[in-house]
Structures are given as C-alpha cells and as structure tokens.
Amino acid sequence: MISHIDHIVLTVSDIENAVAFYEKVLEMEAITFAEGRRAVRFGEQKINFQLLGQELRNHAMEGSGDICLITHWSLEKLVAHLQACEVTIIEGPVAKSGATGPIQSVYFNDPDNNLIEVSVLETETTLDPRIEEQ
Template sequence: MISHIDHIVLTVADVEQSVRFYEDVLGMEAVTFSNGRRAVKFGNQKINFHTAGQELRNHALEGSGDLCLISDWKVEEITAHLQAKQVSILEGPVEKTGATSTIISVYFNDPDNNLIEVSVRSESI
C-alpha cells in the first residue's frame, strides 16, 4: 500500500532560520511552494516547515520532530562537517537498527530542538 515518504512537516519557531540551517548544515535545497510556503528538498523527498498554530490539523509543538537521514558520506566526514558548522553532537557515532540495515548514527538538534540523526548504512563503511 505505501511505497515511500513524500514529505514530512516540522513545526518551527522561525521558518527562514530553519531553511538556512537545513541548507547550510545538511546541504538541502530551499524551495518555495503553494502560497509562499517554505521547505527544503533532498532527492525525491522534502521537509516542509510551518510555525506553531499555522496548520490547524497539526497539533505538534516546536522541537517535537525526530528524523533519521541516510548519508552517502563516511561517518568521519559527517562528524567533521558538523564540528566545522559548530553543531553540537549529542551522541555518536553509535550503531543503531535502521529500516533496512544496521546503521552508524550521529545525533544533534536543529535550531528548534528537533532531534536529527544522520546515519551511514554499516555495509557502506
């Protein structure tokens, strides 16, 4: 029935600050879509951003997101990049169980305290 995730939505305090963070730290592409909404795109997926209370169907609060993103970089490159961007690493590299394989993960927070996990599949190490 379900083949993949098209997009997710994060509730944030400052949409433009979030767009800049995901562009600068994670190399995603900023996009604007219907009625001036903002998002970042990577591959065939995107992350939409909205301010708390903007979306009446969603009752999420800032910082309630928890994402795992797969990278094609080596885990050492990821940690060095995060350190160069002055992003505090909360945990990792550490071995975890991903959707399709064992992964090596590094955890950090975005500006709204959403938990971001950037991972490398262990077979690609």
C-alpha cells in the same frame, strides 16, 4: 500499500532560520511552494516548515520532531562537517538498527530542538547483536 515518504512537516519558531540551518548543515535545497510556504528538498523527499498554529490540523509543537536521515558520506566526513558548522553532536557515532539494516548514527538538534539523526548504512549483511533497536 505505502511505497515511500513524500514529505514530513516540522513545526519551528522561525521558518527562514530553519531553512538556513538545513541548507547549510544538511546541504538540502531550499524551495518555496504553495502560496509562499518554505521547505527543503533532498532526493525525492522534502521537509516542510510551519509555525506553531499555522496548520490547524497539525498539533505538533516546536521541537517535537525526531527524524533519521541517511547520508552517502563517511562518518568521518559527516562528523567533521558538523563540527565545521559548529553543530553540537549530542550522541554518536553509535550503532543502530535502521529500516533496511545496520546503521551508524550521529545525533544533534536543529535550532528548534528537533532531534536529527544522520546515519551511514553499514555494509555488513548481518545485524550485530550490540546494535540497539530503535
């Protein structure tokens, strides 16, 4: 029935600050849509940003997001980039189990404390028993 995720919405305290962070740290494309709303786009997906109370049907609080993104970069390049952007890594690299198989993940928070996991797909075809289930 479901083929993919089109977008997710994160509740933030400052939309332009969030856009700038995702644009710089995650190299996403900043966009404006639907009457001036702001988002960042990557591939065929996007992350929309909203202020607390802006969308009455969404009751998410600032910092309640927890997303996992896949990168085509190596772990070494990812970690070096995060360090260059002065992003504090709170966990990782660590082995995890992703939607399509084993991944190596690095965790950090965005400016609103949403948990961001950026992962590299492993090339192995079998799951390592040491990989934690999410």
